[in-house]
Amino acid sequence: MAKLVFLCLALAPLFIHPGSAAPLLARPRDVPTPTPAIPPTSLTLSAQQQDYSAFDLGTNLLTPSSTITPLSTLPPQCSDATTASECPNAQYAAAEVTYDDCGSSWTICRCDTANMTLDAAAARLGQVPVGLRRYVATVVVAPAPAKHAYTLVTGDIHIFGEPEVDAWVHEAGHAYDWASGTPLSGSQGWTDALAADTCVPDVYSQTSAGEDFAQMTVMMVYSLLHGGALPPGWSGDCMARQMAYMAAQPTFNKDDLFGNTCAIADSQYSRHAVPPPVVPTRIQPDFPAQLQPEAPLKSSLGLPGLAAAETSEEDGTKHDNSASALYVGHAKIVMIAGLVAGWLW
Structure with missing residues (x-):
């Protein structure tokens, strides 16, 4: 009898289908409080995706009309030693770019060997929604074999190569983050949001609380363009507190973000707040949510x-x-x- 029981137990797994189990996507865990200091402290939250290559904001955002006026002299932001070193064996030319949704202009300094033309740079800056663009100060466009960018706490953005509109929105997110002089990404509210969530949008978001804030800026713009939906492959559940923090900021009021004027009521820290002579009548269209893939x-x-x-x-x-x-x-x-x-x- 003992041998018969042994034989039945041994053979049972071969005839019983074990079924399928969905993976546990996110496990709640203690997250160390990020420090908004330099050097940045990396985040331990999991990344939902490798990067943002699955979508392109540039295909959805409207481009305002603009006027480009060359400047005879370089502003100080374009003639310091660091900026000069980014344009080796060449020189910068500066221009003022005025968009039809704002009465004040943006200065763009372009190295004459830069990958991106002045017209292209003006167009991509223009596609940054005016509610974010108003926080951007001077833009420096420099040459590089690989596209990248960085933003100073002054709101000055340095662009290398030919980054897509998503990168411009990301950098504008940094300018907005630091507009008051004290970064929102270092606030208790943002720290609490990171501690409560279990993921960030992508691998680059794990770099620091500040980079996550800028990547979440891109995610918020996408969401507002698509009726509150996220791109295919992303879920809001594991980063709900970060999304809620961003949504609570006046800058992400949809009517203001995609409005036709930089003169917005909450413009205490914005760098461009002069209303345009004539407010444009264009309307940023909404786009349908894309189907989420089934794993x-x-x-x-x-x-x-x-x-x-x-x-x-x-x-x-x-x-x-x-x-x-x-x-x-x-x-x-x-x-x-x-x-x-x-x-x-």
Whole structure:
């Protein structure tokens, strides 16, 4: 009898399908309080995605009309030693760019060997929603083999290569973060949001509380363009407190962010607040939410070859893979024969 019980227990796993288990996407855990100091303290929250390459704000944001006026002299922000070193063996030319949604202009200093033309730089800066653009000070456009950018606490943005509009919005997020002189990303509210959440949008967001704030700025702009939805592949559940903190900021009031004037009531710290002579009548369109992908469930059975025994189509239909099924069938027969032989022996 003992041998019979042993045989039944040994064979049972071969005939009982273990089912599928969805992975645990996020586990609540204690998160150390980030320090908004220099050098930045990296975050320990998990990243939802590798980067933001899955979407492009530039395809959705309108471009205001603009007027470019060359300047005869460089402003101090474009003639300091650091800025000069970013334009080796060349020189800068400065221009004032006035958009139809603001009565004050933005200064762009472009190195004459920069990858991006002055017109292209003016257009991409213009696509930054005016509610964010008003915090941007001087823009420096310099050459580089790889696109990147950085923003000073003064609101000056240095652009290298030809970054997409998403990067410009990210840098404007930094300018907004530091507009008051004390970063919002170092506030107790932002610290509490990070401590309560379990994820950040992407790998770069893990760099620091400040970089996460700037990446969340991009995410907020996308969300407001798509009726509150996030890009495919992102979930708001694990970063709900960060989203709520951003949504509570007056800058992310949709009517002001995508409005047609930089003269906004909450403009205490903005660098551009003069209303345009004539307020444009264009309307930033809304876009439908994109469908979120469904993550396929994976088999948890550990037999070799069984992982390929089923494939799932997009509609959820499962199909047997005959080669893998045959392999598993043979494996079962061999194991049964071995167990029976051992029992009889």
